[in-house]
Amino acid sequence: MRRLQLLFTLFALILFNCAQAQTTGGSISGTVSDEAKKPLDGATLVLLAAKDSTVISTSLAKADGSFSFQNLKNNTYIIKATYMGYKTHVSSQVAVSQQKPVNLPAITLSPSGKTLNEVSVTAKKSYVQQKIDRTVVNVGALISNTGANALEVLSKTPGVQIDADGNITFKGKSGVLVMIDDKPTYLSAANLATYLRSLPSSSLDQIELMDNPPAKYDAAGNAGVINIKTKKNTNRGFNAVTSVNLAQGFYGRSDASINFNYRIDKVNFFANVAYNKQKTFRRLEIDRNYFDENSNQTSSLQDISYFRPSSNNTNIKAGLDYFISPKTTWGVVFTGTISRDHDSSPVYSLLYGKTGELDSTINTLNTSQNKFDSKGINVNYTHKFDxxxxxxxxxLDYIRDISGSNQFFVNNTFLPDGTLTNSQTIKDDLPATINIYSAKVDYTHPLKGKAKLEVGIKSSYVNTDNAANYFNVVDNISTIDYNNTNRFLYKENINAAYLNFNKTFGRFSLQTGLRLENTNGDGHQLGNAQKADSSFVKHYTNIFPTAYFSYNLDTAGHNVLVASYGRRIGRPSYGSLNPFTFFVDKFTYFSGNPFLKPQFTDDYKLAYSFKSLFTVAVAYNRTTDVQNETIHKVDNTFISTTGNIGKQKTLDFSISSNLQPAKWWSVNLYAEVYNNTYQGAFYSGYLNESKTTFSANGNNQFTLSKTWSAELSGFYNTSGTYGQFVSIPTGMLNAAIQKKILNNKGTIKFNMRDIFKSFSPSGTITNIVGATATYHNFVDTQVATLTFTYSFGKSISVPAKRNTGGAESEQGRAH
Structure with missing residues (x-):
């Protein structure tokens, strides 16, 4: 496999050198941006013959606003630049000769509907945009995203799947790194789901999907990176967008947010504040059958759990930019999350004998009070030399997360006639603290011949303190349960350096990178009166290469071929390394695994796109030492543990399109077929699971009039395998309509999510020695939402603020 990686990189370099030799003819290059000097990614450039305005070629501007026309004959040309919502720009005549390339002055486009007294939005972005190293999803392009939270928005994003617990998979793989504005969230899967549910869609701008991120990003996340970018105002004066919505599902919910900035002279203050109040519902049914060594059924268990969490969440992001000069900017950003959650989750367990007769009933009353507080500060500096x-x-980043949970379990066991035979009361206190420190430096250096070199270094330090204090309560007297009480301390330092190079020449574009990461981990499990101390130390250093190669099959750049390769790492979450057992209910426990090893993934991809309207891709990736949730049985209790289960191979074929069948109708479709195969040593002897899954996602946008528009969207997934878990098909259909009011400054939107109440994540748990299990979720996803949004302020633009933050991989691992 390493030989294949080396050959792939060498092949790209050989093509790079060959292409340089093949480039002939004259050339025109330049950049296109708006009045704030922000690059207009995807702007259309048309090359015309000056003599008769004949169209010679067309090109789309790249992410940095650059464009070029190559292999031109000696002639005189005109450049026409267009972008939706902006006035068309026509250049003066440009004389081209093969002896000297032409570098045009920067092209600046003016908004076609600009006013100085109020915000007027005239440009409409497409829902999905394809780039060489990522797919960009514009959240606001879908009306049905109105009133949703970030987790619900992700569930409709191409290639992303969310289960009933909020766990995220991307293109059939778990272990994706979720980032907010290029910074990791430093949260466990459960806390991440809670945070994303508290983040309203009104505060989101874009979602970047990177199955093979460039070397600039941390190598963490074997399934790739999902970067959620929040909205940022950058205009002079005072500008704001406020949103309020009311929703009704099984219970009511509401949220409100405001995103504003105030720019005067050299100072820009910005803030995004959101408040969310909600109560949701979920019913979970788990059926288990137990067998002896001769495969004869001995008993069965049916669990029915009801979850009714109610929460109040506040999210704040505020910052200050100080523009010392046109080239130098200092900035500071504060982030904060305050979340309070209460849940009453009764569980009804029915235990049956081998002939199907009812043996006993266990009623569990589970109440919990949960909190999560996160505070962060980022100090950033930017200097442009030229x-x-x-x-x-x-x-420089510092983040401190404090979470806690107080749970109270009352388990009562009854005979079939209602006689109480046993009563057990357990309470726990589960505090956790995480401190994250991070520093990084990045340098960009343009080279001759439309090339660029990027280098950077980063160091992060994380320390976590997780405690689990369990008590048995008898006659209102609490005694410590030493068998389950524990405290786990973990420290980790990661040092990294990267080099990234990209160049465009003629029809060819090349981007290669190399990242080095050194990891040092130190875990300490504190003992108690009955348990001894234990500890472990881990050190490892790895190299992560990346390569992207694109080729325009025609001079107009309508047909583009892209090949890429990347290697990534998936480090164990902090909590999964904790070796003690955590109580879930009477028949279910979670146990950590201090022997977990990191997993490594090699990803290969080949894609073809036509005019950014149609893209077909095939990808293959191989993961070793796969980390996945595993289930094994001890007596009648299921133990859930994260383990290394061997290797995973995924072959993925995907197709996406952006179509416009009529002026009033636009369509975005995404579909993929992927095969997941898991092989490796397991509790049952050897795990060998393979399944092919079909997934489709689509939306229709309808422009009914100047002020009315509507949308119909949905997704469908067939059965799939994820380690021991085999899911059944599920899907969802959504509809929405909106009306612009108050001179287009206000909008009223109505959205109906999961119209047919068809989203019900369910499946089977396989490879359990002496038992079988199935699970079925009934989730509160059928929700009607009414939203009012209002924008006000001035529209004099200033340069866009760069995304800040250096803590890019540690956040998704806190547990």
Whole structure:
């Protein structure tokens, strides 16, 4: 496999050198941006013959606003630049000769509907945009995203799947790194789901999907990176967008948010504040059958759990930019999350004998009070040495997360006639604290011949303190349960350096990178009166190469072929390394695994796109030492543990399209077929599971009039395998309509999610020695939402603020 990686990189370099030799003819290059000097990614450039305005070629501007026309004959040309919502720009005549390339002055486009007294939005972004190293999803392009939370928005994103517990998979793989504005969230899967549910869609701008991120990003996340970008106002004066919505599902919910900024002279203050109040519902049914060594059924258990969590969540992001000069900016950003959750989750367990007769009933009353507080500060600096793009940036980050849970379990066991035979009361206190420190420096240096070199270093330090205090309560007297009480301390330091190079020449584009990461971990399990101390130390250093190669099959750039390769790592979450057992209910426990090893993934991809309207891709990835939730049985109790279960192979074929059948109708479709195969040593002897899954996601946008628009969207997934878990098909259909009011400054939207109440994540748990199990979820996803949004302020633009933050991989691992 390593030979294949080396050959792939060498092949790209050989093509790079060959292409340089093949480039002939004259050339025209330049950049296109708006009045704030923000690059207009995807702007259309048309090359015309000056003599008769004949169209010679067309091109789309890249992410940095650059464009080029190559292999041109000696002639005189005109460049026409267009972008939706902006006035068309026509250049003066440009004379081209093969001896000297032409570098045009920067093209600046003016908004076609700009006013100085109020915000007027005239440009409409497409829902999905394809780039060489990522797919960009514009959240606001879908009306049905109105009133949703970030987790619900993700569930409709191409290639992303969310289960009933909020766990995220991307293109059939778990272990994706979720980032907010290029910074990791530093949260466990459960806390991440809670946070994303508290984040309203009104505060979201884009979602970047990177199954093979460039070397600039941390190598963490074997399934790739999902980067959620929040909205940022950058205009002079005072500008704001406020949103309020009311929703009704099984219970009512509401949220409100405001995103504003105030820019005067050299100072820009910005803030995004959101408040969310909700109560949701979920019913979970788990059926278990137990067998002896001769495969004869000995008993069965049916669990029915009801979850009714109610929460109040506040999210704040505020910052200050100080523009010392046009080239130098200092900034500070504060982030904060305050979440309070209460849940009353009764569980009804029916235990049956081998002939199907009812043996006993266990009623469990589970109440919990949960809190999560997160505070963070980022100090950032940017210096641009010149107009060519040479720049230096650095970020310092500190984040402190404090979470806690107080649970109270009362288990009562009854005979079939209702006689109480046993009563057990357990309470626990589960505090956790995480401190994260991170520093990084990045430098960008343009090179001759439309090339660019990026280098950077980063160091992060994380320390976690997780405690689990369990008590048995008898006659209102609490005694410590030493068998389950524990405290786990973990420290980790990661040092990294990267080098990234990209160049465009003729029809070819090349981007290669190399990242080095050194990991040092130290875990300490504190003992108690009955348990001895234990500890472990881990050190490892790894290299992560990446390569992207694109080729325009025609001079117009309508047909593009892209090949890529990348290697990634999935480090164990902090909590999964904790070796003690955590109580879930009477028949279910979670146990940590201090022997977990990191998993490594090699990803290969080949894609073809036509005019950014149609993209077909095939990808293959192989993961070793796969980390996955495993289930094994001890007596009648199921123990859930994260383990290394061997290797996973995934072959994925996907297709996406952006179509416009009529002026009033636009369609975005995404579909993929992937095969997951898991093989490796397991509790049952050997795990060998393979299944092919079909997944489809689509939305229709309808422009009914100047002020009315509507949408119909949905997704469908067939059965799939994820380690021991085999899911059944599920899907969802959504509809929405909106009306612009108050001179287009206000909008009223109505959205109906999961119209047919068809989203019900369910499946089977396989490879359990002496038992079988199935699970079925009834989830509160059928929700009607009414939203009012209002925008106000001035529209004099200033340069866009760069995304800040250097803590890019540690957040998704806190447990």
């Amino acid at each position: 107009s060519a793009g040479r720049a230096l940036t650095f970020d």
